[in-house]
Structure formats: structure tokens, C-alpha cells
Amino acid sequence: MSVKQLDINGFVAKQDWGSSKFIAPCIFYAYPDPPNPSGTNGSASSTATNKDSSPGVSISPQKRALLIFICVPVSPGKSRLIWSFPRNFAVWMDCIIPRWIFHIRQNLILDSDLYLLHVQEQKIMEFGPSNWQKVCFVPTKADALVVAFRRWLIKYSQGQVNWGDKFNAAALPPTPPREQLFDRYWSHVVNCLSCNSAYKALNLTETVLQIMSIGIIGVIGLTKQATMTTVQRSALFSMAILCFVASKWVSHFVYKTFRYHDYNHAFK
Incomplete structure (x- = not known):
């Protein structure tokens, strides 16, 4: 995994299975790269081209999927997460299986991850946004997106959300009871x-x-x-x-x- 481009508009990353892009300030999406029918040279042979373009031959569309996250800061310590998983295959499942069945598994993952992010945010605020490396251990290539986002946040937003005069960015609310932190009814x-x-x-x-x-x-x-x-x-x-x-x-x-x-x- 490597970050190809980073500027004020976000960054683009390349992974083994596909690509991902962060669009500032709060949109992230990832998608698998389409398969290369010609192998590794990136150009299809003339025989394959002629075969695909022959009359009466129907070319099935490639399976494509997209994972979209929109994380909107609401106030210090609170964000609204909106995500979607559009695809052009197996859409029949959405017509048969109720959405809440899928949400059961997805909420288990999101709730668990968001709790760890909540604790991490408290630790980063304790050491200061510019010293986030002292809190987060990111030694692998899989952490490139985390490092890239922190670089972008420090370079273009001084390491934290600019709340203006509405909130005090230096003060996070205390950690609520676990029943409130993991409340799923009012949050979803x-x-x-x-x-x-x-x-x-x-x-x-x-x-x-x-x-x-x-x-x-x-x-x-x-x-x-x-x-x-x-x-x-x-x-x-x-x-x-x-x-x-x-x-x-x-x-x-x-x-x-x-x-x-x-x-x-x-x-x-």
C-alpha cells in the first residue's frame, strides 16, 4: 500500500487489491481495480479485441463494488458516520433479505471500531494532535492510510477540526457510561x-x-x-x-x- 498523491483536496492511495481516495474533508471511498483481460502488459491483443467486438457476442459487465464512508464531525468527540456499499452484482439479495439482517453484522464491527477510535481520540488529545505518533503505533504498510490522513490533517488543519467559536477544540467531553456510548437505538x-x-x-x-x-x-x-x-x-x-x-x-x-x-x- 502506498500513497500516490496528497494535497489540500485529500489523497489517493494504491493497494494490492485496488485503490482508495480521501476527499477532504470527510469522504473516503475504496474500490477494487478491474481485472486486466490482457494480462500484465495493459494492452489487449488484436485477436481478443476482434473476438469481443464480433457481431452477436454479448460482453457481460465487470463486477464492480465501491465502499463509501462519510464521517461528518458533529461536535468534539462526536461524529455522524454514513456509509454505503454499492455494487452491480448480487443485487437480488437486497430484494429478498431485509436490510436489518445485514445491519446486525455491520453494527457489530462499526460499534467495536468506533469505541477504539473514541479511546484513541482521548489519548491523542492528552498528548496533543501533533504528537499523535506517541499514541499510535503504525509500523506496517497497511497503516499508510492512517499516516496519510494524519499528515493531511496536520498540514492543512493544524491536526484537528476547526470548530470556530462554536466549540472548544481543546476540550473533549468525558467518556460516558458504556450503556450510553454503545447505545444503538438512538444512534441508528x-x-x-x-x-x-x-x-x-x-x-x-x-x-x-x-x-x-x-x-x-x-x-x-x-x-x-x-x-x-x-x-x-x-x-x-x-x-x-x-x-x-x-x-x-x-x-x-x-x-x-x-x-x-x-x-x-x-x-x-
């Missing part, structure tokens, strides 16, 4: 139509399962023993227990997925 679910719909539907499912459990127990208690065999009574009782256990599982799943999910990190 309430703003995501798919996750919000799933949250309401699963809460309704939990309530229905609890009502079914209580209702079945009520039926067993009110039904005369002579009108129900022991096998039927045992089956209904087992169903009531299953409904109750399922409601507890749904409650736990909803809380960890849409409310708060704690982690074990290297920094606490």
Missing part, C-alpha cells in the same frame, strides 16, 4: 427504517408469545380435568413453556441487537 435504529420496523415487529412478537403462554396456562387451569386427557394437558403445558422461553429469547435478541451490545476491548 430510530433513524433506520428497516431496523426500526424490525424492532417494532419483534417487540410485538415478544408480547404475543407472552400472551399465548399465559393464555395456554389459563386454558389448562379453567378446563375440567375430565374433558382433557393427561397427554393433551402435558402438550399444552409444554407449548406454554416454549412460548415463554421463546419470548425471553426474543427479548434478549432485541436488546442486544437494537438497544445495547457490550464488548470486551483491549482498552477499558
Whole structure:
């Protein structure tokens, strides 16, 4: 990985699998380079060219994907992250699988990474933005993007966001409780139509399962023993227990997925 260009507008980096670009002040995107059909010389042979351009031959479009991050500073210690993963293949998955299913895994990664960034920001502010190397150990080529961004930030923004008179850039808010720091409902679910719909539907499912459990127990208690065999009574009782256990599982799943999910990190 190497940085090819760095100026006031951002920087461009080249990686083994593709390229990436930072557009100042808050947009970053990466994409894989298209395969070279001619090998390593960069020019297609005349035979291949004639074959591809023959009448009646349909050329399938290349699979392309793009990873876009837009990180907007909101206030000292807080940012709004917007990301997208557009592609021109396997789009049928988006029509069948609800978006909130994908968001489960993605939120696990983002929440964990953002917590480490939160701790890192506190450490950098402690040593000063210009001394960030004392806080971050970046010895590998994979860290080239981090180094390039820090170089750009120091060169063109004095190492930190210029908040003007609105905020004090030298003061970060104290670290909130982990339940607030990892809160997922107000930071994502309430703003995501798919996750919000799933949250309401699963809460309704939990309530229905609890009502079914209580209702079945009520039926067993009110039904005369002579009108129900022991096998039927045992089956209904087992169903009531299953409904109750399922409601507890749904409650736990909803809380960890849409409310708060704690982690074990290297920094606490």
C-alpha cells in the first residue's frame, strides 16, 4: 500500500487489491481495480479485441463494488458516520433479505471500531494532535492510510477540526457510561427504517408469545380435568413453556441487537 498523491483536496492511495481516495474533508471511498483481460502488459491483443467486438457476442459487465464512508464531525468527540456499499452484482439479495439482517453484522464491527477510535481520540488529545505518533503505533504498510490522513490533517488543519467559536477544540467531553456510548437505538435504529420496523415487529412478537403462554396456562387451569386427557394437558403445558422461553429469547435478541451490545476491548 502506498500513497500516490496528497494535497489540500485529500489523497489517493494504491493497494494490492485496488485503490482508495480521501476527499477532504470527510469522504473516503475504496474500490477494487478491474481485472486486466490482457494480462500484465495493459494492452489487449488484436485477436481478443476482434473476438469481443464480433457481431452477436454479448460482453457481460465487470463486477464492480465501491465502499463509501462519510464521517461528518458533529461536535468534539462526536461524529455522524454514513456509509454505503454499492455494487452491480448480487443485487437480488437486497430484494429478498431485509436490510436489518445485514445491519446486525455491520453494527457489530462499526460499534467495536468506533469505541477504539473514541479511546484513541482521548489519548491523542492528552498528548496533543501533533504528537499523535506517541499514541499510535503504525509500523506496517497497511497503516499508510492512517499516516496519510494524519499528515493531511496536520498540514492543512493544524491536526484537528476547526470548530470556530462554536466549540472548544481543546476540550473533549468525558467518556460516558458504556450503556450510553454503545447505545444503538438512538444512534441508528430510530433513524433506520428497516431496523426500526424490525424492532417494532419483534417487540410485538415478544408480547404475543407472552400472551399465548399465559393464555395456554389459563386454558389448562379453567378446563375440567375430565374433558382433557393427561397427554393433551402435558402438550399444552409444554407449548406454554416454549412460548415463554421463546419470548425471553426474543427479548434478549432485541436488546442486544437494537438497544445495547457490550464488548470486551483491549482498552477499558
